[in-house]
Amino acid sequence: MPAPRQNMKPLIETQEELLLDYLLHLEKHKTGQRAVYIQLSMLQRQNRRDHHIRLAADTFSQLIKSKKGQLFILKNLDIFFAYRGECHDDVETSIFKLRYLFSEDPFLESKIENLKQPFQRYFNVERDFKNMVYFIRNNTHPAIQNQEKRQKINPPSHQLKCEQDKQLTPQSLGALAQALKNTDLTNMIRSETICGLVGNAVPQILINELFISIETLGETLVPGINLKNRKWLYYHLTEIIDKRMLATLRKSNHLFGKGDICLNLNVSTLLSQEFALFDDKLLASERNTVIVNLQLIDILSNLSEFATAREYAKYRDYRICIDGLTHKTLNLINTERLGTDLVKITWSSEGLESAYKNNLSGSFNTMGTPRVILCQCNNKEAIDFGHNFGIGMFQGLYIEKIIAEASMHRGLKTTASGS
Numbered sequence: 001m002p003a004p005r006q007n008m009k010p011l012i013e014t015q016e017e018l019l020l021d022y023l024l025h026l027e028k029h030k031t032g033q034r035a036v037y038i039q040l041s042m043l044q045r046q047n048r049r050d051h052h053i054r055l056a057a058d059t060f061s062q063l064i065k066s067k068k069g070q071l072f073i074l075k076n077l078d079i080f081f082a083y084r085g086e087c088h089d090d091v092e093t094s095i096f097k098l099r100y101l102f103s104e105d106p107f108l109e110s111k112i113e114n115l116k117q118p119f120q121r122y123f124n125v126e127r128d129f130k131n132m133v134y135f136i137r138n139n140t141h142p143a144i145q146n147q148e149k150r151q152k153i154n155p156p157s158h159q160l161k162c163e164q165d166k167q168l169t170p171q172s173l174g175a176l177a178q179a180l181k182n183t184d185l186t187n188m189i190r191s192e193t194i195c196g197l198v199g200n201a202v203p204q205i206l207i208n209e210l211f212i213s214i215e216t217l218g219e220t221l222v223p224g225i226n227l228k229n230r231k232w233l234y235y236h237l238t239e240i241i242d243k244r245m246l247a248t249l250r251k252s253n254h255l256f257g258k259g260d261i262c263l264n265l266n267v268s269t270l271l272s273q274e275f276a277l278f279d280d281k282l283l284a285s286e287r288n289t290v291i292v293n294l295q296l297i298d299i300l301s302n303l304s305e306f307a308t309a310r311e312y313a314k315y316r317d318y319r320i321c322i323d324g325l326t327h328k329t330l331n332l333i334n335t336e337r338l339g340t341d342l343v344k345i346t347w348s349s350e351g352l353e354s355a356y357k358n359n360l361s362g363s364f365n366t367m368g369t370p371r372v373i374l375c376q377c378n379n380k381e382a383i384d385f386g387h388n389f390g391i392g393m394f395q396g397l398y399i400e401k402i403i404a405e406a407s408m409h410r411g412l413k414t415t416a417s418g419s
Helices: 015-027 050-058 061-065 085-101 125-153 157-165 170-181 214-221 231-250 273-281 296-301 303-315 352-357 360-367 380-388 397-418
Strands: 033-038 069-073 079-084 120-124 189-196 204-212 260-264 290-295 319-326 342-346 372-375
Touching: 015 069, 015 079, 015 125, 033 085, 033 125, 050 069, 050 085, 050 231, 061 069, 061 085, 079 085, 085 120, 085 296, 120 125, 170 214, 170 231, 189 231, 189 397, 204 231, 231 273, 290 296, 290 303, 296 303, 296 319, 303 319, 372 380, 380 397
Parallel strands: 204 260, 260 290, 290 319, 319 342, 342 372
Antiparallel strands: 033 079, 033 120, 069 079, 189 204
């Protein structure tokens, strides 16, 4: 047998080697090309696990499938994505989704990120090719060294075992899905009101939002496991819960036709067989009372699927509400283009001064304040903020407290008049 040639290329090339070959090709075909370098290596260790990297790469899957871009995952876990300039808006949407997914990481949450060390860096390949290559060379090697240093100071695996045992895993998700098939979820369905509130008047109930209590579900079926700590597995869990809740609601016709009801669902659920069965059970007059609440991150993950689900829902006379916006992200999303009936904005007192400086009233006026619901209103400050921008629909603990107090006051008056 002849001895192997010493200069023979390995059968499996590294991503860095593939990227180098691609850059040599790209140098001859720079016209109209762009690229983005995403520094996942700057995130904390718990946000750089395998499923996080797969999820980050999957945000570009539609562009890759349509042959409009090429993606490389480097040894330090950074991502390099080259794409046609015409797809820049789609790429920015994917980047927004990534920033949203990792928004709780200190690198993005604090002031660590800056112009010299951004989470993502864009390149106009035709104009900046040399600078781009220089940046990749200088950025990957130190990052690999930093990665190796991080690995040395990470605690040994046996120290993490106790923490990992409490995490949602594919195995525990499968067991939970099996348990849900034989569980009556009626007692786990919760309701929260969305009210109209003008001035100091008593809130008027406009919508009842129905949802499954994830906390109650976890405590009942898999005590001790944190169901929300792995976003991707949690997303699959919500799909399973969606379908079980729809099956439960099919047997509870008394809930419909007596006022507007809001259901928290995934985009994929709207296109599922379970939703079609749910739809068949409703009268035509009842469908118009159902509002489907969809999360922004779910919408952005697959805009074409969302567009199909939205048109189907509207054809069947359901209304759509987009959830997950804050006063910080409001200016980044064109809600008009998404074509939804209602918009939910999550209240937060953080960064209110910048909210006013950013002229949010213009954004609210564009989308129309009658379509806006301010949620997670847990104090009067939230209500005042909404009223300052002309918002009239609210949801949260503070609203529930006012309703309870008004109801108790009416009860006391009735008792007094009857005695």
